[in-house]
Amino acid sequence: MFINRATFLVCLFYSFVLSAQTSNWEIVQAMGRGINLGNTLSAPVEGNWAPIVYEQYFVDVAQAGFSNVRIPADFFGSRTDGETSLWSSSANTADQYDGGIEDFTVSPIYLDRVENIIDWSLNQGLYTVLDFHGAELKTEFLETFNSANSSYTHPTSAKRAADLMKFKSIWTQIANRFIDHPAELIFEVVNEPYFELNDDEMDFINLMIIDVIRSTGGNNSNRSIIITGGGANSYQAPSTIGDEVLNYDTNLIASFHYYIPFNFTASSQEQYNDFNWGTNADKSTVDSHFDFVKNWSETNNIPVTLGEFAADNESGYNYNTGVYGNNGGPVSADRIEYHRYIAEQAIDRGFSFSAWCAGNKSTKTIHLRTDNPETNNIYPGVWVEEVKDALLSHGEWPTCYGPYNDEIIRNPDFECGISSQWSFSVLGSAEASLTETENVVYSGQTAAKIDVATSQGYNKVLLSNVIYDGDLNNKTLLIGCYAKSDTENISFKMRIKSLVDGDLIFVPSQVLELSNSYQYYQFEYVVPDLTENIQLQIMTGAHEGSYFFDAFDVQIVDTSLNSTDYNLPFIFVLYPNPTSSKINVKSDKSISQLRIFDIFGRIVLKTNQTKNINIEKFTPGIYSVDLMFLDGSFATKKIIKY
Numbered sequence: 001m002f003i004n005r006a007t008f009l010v011c012l013f014y015s016f017v018l019s020a021q022t023s024n025w026e027i028v029q030a031m032g033r034g035i036n037l038g039n040t041l042s043a044p045v046e047g048n049w050a051p052i053v054y055e056q057y058f059v060d061v062a063q064a065g066f067s068n069v070r071i072p073a074d075f076f077g078s079r080t081d082g083e084t085s086l087w088s089s090s091a092n093t094a095d096q097y098d099g100g101i102e103d104f105t106v107s108p109i110y111l112d113r114v115e116n117i118i119d120w121s122l123n124q125g126l127y128t129v130l131d132f133h134g135a136e137l138k139t140e141f142l143e144t145f146n147s148a149n150s151s152y153t154h155p156t157s158a159k160r161a162a163d164l165m166k167f168k169s170i171w172t173q174i175a176n177r178f179i180d181h182p183a184e185l186i187f188e189v190v191n192e193p194y195f196e197l198n199d200d201e202m203d204f205i206n207l208m209i210i211d212v213i214r215s216t217g218g219n220n221s222n223r224s225i226i227i228t229g230g231g232a233n234s235y236q237a238p239s240t241i242g243d244e245v246l247n248y249d250t251n252l253i254a255s256f257h258y259y260i261p262f263n264f265t266a267s268s269q270e271q272y273n274d275f276n277w278g279t280n281a282d283k284s285t286v287d288s289h290f291d292f293v294k295n296w297s298e299t300n301n302i303p304v305t306l307g308e309f310a311a312d313n314e315s316g317y318n319y320n321t322g323v324y325g326n327n328g329g330p331v332s333a334d335r336i337e338y339h340r341y342i343a344e345q346a347i348d349r350g351f352s353f354s355a356w357c358a359g360n361k362s363t364k365t366i367h368l369r370t371d372n373p374e375t376n377n378i379y380p381g382v383w384v385e386e387v388k389d390a391l392l393s394h395g396e397w398p399t400c401y402g403p404y405n406d407e408i409i410r411n412p413d414f415e416c417g418i419s420s421q422w423s424f425s426v427l428g429s430a431e432a433s434l435t436e437t438e439n440v441v442y443s444g445q446t447a448a449k450i451d452v453a454t455s456q457g458y459n460k461v462l463l464s465n466v467i468y469d470g471d472l473n474n475k476t477l478l479i480g481c482y483a484k485s486d487t488e489n490i491s492f493k494m495r496i497k498s499l500v501d502g503d504l505i506f507v508p509s510q511v512l513e514l515s516n517s518y519q520y521y522q523f524e525y526v527v528p529d530l531t532e533n534i535q536l537q538i539m540t541g542a543h544e545g546s547y548f549f550d551a552f553d554v555q556i557v558d559t560s561l562n563s564t565d566y567n568l569p570f571i572f573v574l575y576p577n578p579t580s581s582k583i584n585v586k587s588d589k590s591i592s593q594l595r596i597f598d599i600f601g602r603i604v605l606k607t608n609q610t611k612n613i614n615i616e617k618f619t620p621g622i623y624s625v626d627l628m629f630l631d632g633s634f635a636t637k638k639i640i641k642y
Contacts, residue, residue, distance in 0.1 A: 022183060024253055025402040027224050028303040031127040031186075031352035033343065033391060034068030035061060035366060036308060038358035041073035041114060042134035050359040051369040055120045060367065060382050062124035065392050069121045070307060070354035071114075072191060074134025075170045076141065079110040082169075084140075084162035089153040097158035097165075104169040111177050118178070118185060127184050129226060129354065130174070131307070133191035141167055142196040149196075164208070171212045179218035187213060188226035188307070192257065194233045199240040202230025206245045214249070226253045226305060234258055235289040238304065239296050246300050254300075256293060257308040258342060260285070265309075265338070268316030268329035268363050275330055277311070278337045286345055294349045303402075306346045310356035310364040311338045319360040319368055319384075332386075340390035347395030350402075355391055366391070408468045408477065409536055412552035414446045422448070423464050430460035430541045442482040442518045442550035450540050450547040458493050458508070461541030463549070469533040476557040478575065479536060480522040485514040487545025494523040495537040501530040508539065518550070574625060578640035581616040583625075590630040596639070597624045615641055 022030075037057070039050035046052055061069055082104035087097055114130070121128040143149040144163050153159040171189075178185060189209045193202050206227045213220050229240030238254040246252070259265040261282075263274035297304045314332040316325020330338070339355065346353045357366035366387050400416035410421035414436060418424075424434040431454035441447040452461055479494060495508040509523035527534070540547045555576040573586040585591065587610075594613070596605040599622055607613060615623075618641045628634045 023402075024224050024251055025303045027127070027183065027186070028253055028305055028352045029350070029397060029401065030067065031305060032067035032397075033347070034066050034070060034127070034129075034352065034354040035391075036070045036072065036354050036356045036358070037117075038072060038356055038364070039362060040359070041071060041117065043074075044077055044135065046113070047371060050361050051371045053117060053369065057367065057369055058120045058124045058126060062126055064383065064388060066126070068127040068129065068352065068354060070129040070131055070188075071117065071121070072131045072133030073114055074136050075106055075110075075132065075174070076134065076136035076139075079107045079136075080166070080170060081105050081107075082166060084159055084166055087158035087162045089157045089159040091154040092156050093158045094156050094161050095158075097161040099162055099165060101165060101169040101172060104166045106170055106173045111173065115177060118181070122182065122184055125184075127186065129186045129188050129305075129307075130178075131188040131191050131226075132171075137190070138196070142190070142193060145201055146196040164205075167205070168208060168212055171209050172216070175213045175216040175220050179216055179220055181219060183219065183223060186224045186226060186253070188255065189228075191307075192233070193228065194230050194237055194240075197230035199229055199231040199242065202228070202240070203242040203245050206241070207248060210245075210249050210252075222251050224251050224253055225249070226255045226307070228255045234260060235293050238293060238302070246302060252302055254297065254302045254304050255307040256304070258286075258289070258306060259309060260289065264330060264334075265311040266363075268312040268325045268327055270327045273328070275315075275328055275334070277330070277334045278341075283341060286341060290345050290349055290351070293351070297350075304351045306342075306351045306353040308354065308356045309339075309342050310366075311335045312363050313365050313384075316363070319365050325363075336386045336390050339387050340394055343391045344395035347397055350398050408470075408534070408554045408556075409465050409479070409552045411465075413444050413550060414448050415444050417446070418448050421466050423466075424450075425462045425464070427460045427462070427541075428456045430454055430456040432461045432541065434463065437548065440484075440548050444550070447548055447550035450549070452540055452544050452547070455544045456541055458539035458542040459495075461539065463538040463540070464497075465536045465552075467533050467535045472527040472531055472534065473529065474558060475527045476573070476575070477525045477527065477534075478522055478555040478557065479525060479552070480520055480555075481538075481552040482518045482520055482550045483512070483514055484516060484518045484548045485545055486516055486548075487514075487543070488516075490514050490543040490545045490547070492542075492547060493539040494521070495539055496525050497535045497537055498528070499532040499534075500528050501532075514547070518548070572627065572635050572637065574637050574639055578642050579615070580642055581614065583613050583615060583639055585610040585613070585625075585627070587627070587629075589633070591627055592630050593628045595626045595628075597626065599623070615639075 037053060040046055040053050043049040058069065118128055118130060139151065141163055143151045144153045144160065146152055153163065189206055210225060213223065213225060227241060227245065228237045232240045235256050235258060237256045241254065261274065263272045264277045266272050267275050293304055312329045314330060314335055316327055316329035343353060355366060356364050358364060359367060359369040366384050368382055400420060418434055418436040426432045432450060432452040435449050436446050437449045438445055448463065450461065450463060491511045491513045493508045493511060495506060498505050507525060512521045538549065557573055557575040575584055585594065591610055592608065594607050595603055598604050604618065620642050623639050623641060625637045625639050626634060
């Protein structure tokens, strides 16, 4: 069968691009530091609670150095037609509800305005969070879940069914409106539900809205979605998200808000009167709470964003009127320090953040917006400069950030420390120790050092990585590392410990002889069918002396792609693929010639080599590789150069 090479490569490139999607962890890192466009689209009418927003706002935010804007918006009230109050709130009347998603329509004029504002933000290169937020959201929806409120409706009532359908309908319209918007637009299911919803109810709503968003397709198929839990507020909110939700979707980001201690952060109000913050005890409390979130994030493999935090303006100052509050408020230096420390500790732990700001009319002001675009800079500077600088100037993104479930070898270069993702065991009569070294490294700052004082056998001193349980069917692994020793006549082995169809299997490499300088060592492992998990182990117990290891890597050869594309009756593998520099050919037939064609069908390389074929100078893209065999047969495969 003849296949047009150009058509084949274009289709392949499209599928490759789709698979190279940015992970949620990378998105959270890219979000970095941000600010809320508070009280603007969440007000009953834009301009009621905060200044009307103009495009210049997003220019200001981007030029200041922020990377994200969270846009709270309400879609209830006058913005959506359809009444749920027509339905019974009595228990066991759910079967009376016969409405549908079409009964509730968001104003297209309001959707146009929301889209206009979101596009302003995206056009400035800002990650943009559309947060479902607002007073009507609470009164028309969230409060109906809280038995302590007069608007409570029974979970089995027709009104509850109608309420849920309205929320679902709104989210369907939002998702459809933004179906083609880029990944930099992120959806947040609902703001602070924990005051009204328990954890089970919030889990249900999270699952419902995730399904709604995904079902619309397009870019919503893998768009990042911010969720939180019900029942517990502040830093504890993510911990109430159920496992069913966490395991349901791979593109989720967890959110929490932080206004602790409220006596300080809201101290311009009469009932609160703590104007000072910043003692060691104050900061220790933050550290403890943020560590709780970080541990939850790492345990559940979900990145985190700090969606809101802030403290009231200095002494209750109103930037709109130029008057200080009647009840006092935070000391200026302490307010600045609060913003600085929260931002620093969030960034240090790998949380992106969006500080709360509702403009010059608000009790919490960072950006000095006005209603008039012509007088946008009427105040000295566009910002409360000291607070803005505090948010931007401190904190360092962690080196050891991100998920590990998609990595066969975690912490491969020991930059996160030897105890992170690695374990060390000494068995039998062997004696050995594991330390990290900064003096003898191949790359980066850290390498692992194993000192064997008493030897017994290779398998008696083991350095083991964590277990990987991803799908490795039809894969061959090329596992490599850099290693050396300052001891003569010393060697080690790599080994894969695997669970295959319920049985433990151990497959070691050949003996790998070390020298006194770093060399690259590689072990090829063909993954058996029905493999459930694998674990990399390094065996150093056969010889006394010092071993150094650094910069592990894995190349994955997908034999399902390389050996069956054309139903070949023989094995033909190209690896690594994709590659940046070299390819190798593996076949059970003798090769006479290899030719590489670009996407236009032009020959760019002709050789009879099968190892270390250099394509480093090729333009990134997709190429086809034609092989002629000594028996006169030929085959064609693809390679991706990045």
